[in-house]
Amino acid sequence: MAFLEVRNLTKHFGGLVAVSALNLDIFDSEILGIIGPNGAGKSTFFNIVNGFYPPTKGKVIFRGRDIIGLKAHQIAQLGIGRSFQASTLFMNLTVFDNVFTGFYMSYKEAVWMSFLHAPYALREERGAKRRVMEILEFMGLAELKDQIAYNLPHGHQRILGICIALATQPKLLLLDEPLTGMHLEETSTMLNLIKKIQNSGMTIVLVEHNMEAVMRLCDRIIVLNHGKKIAEGLPKEIRDNKDVIEAYLGTEEEFEPIAS
């Protein structure tokens, strides 16, 4: 059984069809790349899986459970974490506090125990603080822990975004264009980090424009165009696929932009 099954998923925005009858499977511990031209429905797909948008039709089954209709915070609690396209961080907080906030779900004590500053709750919070440092060390941001997120360079902000997602201890991690706007050196750092995260036993889905990187990183690739899946396979197969080349280089007809 697949880790995440998507069946007949469709999303309309008024008259626009952002995702249409999408079927796909994501398997345990793989890195799946989702590529496609602008407006192909990649981000919409993420926003549906993550609970921000309700789909028009279709099912998303995560580890045997239909998650359609659940709120974003409930889906996060089930173990789907995500990073965002733009640098979506708590900009005024330090790097440490950003990740510390991400540990919200990991506490077992009731919330009001924390309000009463009960010893057990405080111990739990100290444990979380230790684990924040573990994540920062794992991702190479430990030295920047006291910096305000706003002051970080772009590459570090993107890494921090993933650190926050990791703090929720997800089973499935959705990365929305993790490499956008990065220069070569940052890109290779990020690629190594994503590989490292996979090796620690996580399943990763990523949406990305940087073809070179996707080909190198992903175990499997799915290509979307106009909200439909046009190809699926190993990186090698995708590279030679006629439909994919056509979608990227264009044919006579121009594709209309679709809200993503």
Place this chain on the structure above:
Amino acid sequence: MEKWLRIYSMKLCTKEVTLFIVLGIIILLLPLLMKSPYQMHLIIMLCINIVLAMSFAMLFSTGLITIGAAAFWAIGAYASALLVMNLNLSFWLALPLASIITGVIAFMLGSIIVRAPGVAFVVQTMVINMIIVQALGQMEFLGGWGGILDIPRPNPIGSIKFVSKTNYYYLILFLLLLTVVVFYALYSSRIGRAWRSIRLNPRLAQTLGINLFRYRLLAFIVASMSAGLVGSFYAHYFGTIEPNTFSVFKSIYIQIYGILGGLNFYLMGPTIGALIMTLVPEFLRIGKEIEPILTGGILILLVIFLPGGILSLPERMGSLAAAFLSRIKKKVSLH
């Protein structure tokens, strides 16, 4: 043992602690320093305003802006007056009960309006404030626009009778402290962190598993309960309450207290803001007619020139000085 004592005393002798103790003594002995009952009355009203401003700040800490704080102050005041006058309850029972009743009403209203944050929430709280004032004015059994008169003083505890302003002062000081302690515990706990994350980035907060609705509702209830608590005090301190005291105007004033002090300082901001806005107009002897114009002007100037409030001044001065220095350095290096 001696070593521990030394470490302990070293920790205690910091500047902040000294300042804190001195301030604490001044606050406790304030009734001795005041010359007239009128000044005492000002200080008591100041304490009420501080609590109201803190309730505004609590909602702001979750990214909600309310122009309806006075409505819950009114609910507390009316609930308490009715409980004591109609059911013959003791003030000491009515005080917590009024707060709880306010909390229940906040829960019912909040479950509807907290779902729509942003401008919708601002307008809804304002409309609720207007409706409540209208309703209080129209209902005959609540005294109509004339309000409720002759609300009994708090029942004496032992030999302490609530006649002089001094005793009222210590009572409101206790309520203020209670609010500060509870609010501080909330802000420094996981709840406060969740609130902060909702304010800074609601979308990201959601993906961390934080239930936006529930946390905003909690803030709404707690803030309203504290407003209801001082509402009850106000009713029995002032002796009369009338609907127009609790108008939207008051809510806007409460908002200005919060903004003036600094919205990023959830406890100190409201204190400083309320302190200035309550005392300065009195000392300058500004007429009640001009006061709204003046405060409106202050609000506009604040939003344009000092959006972080008075408490953000040191930091701002620091960054301005740094910018100035770096400019000088550049000039020097150019020559």
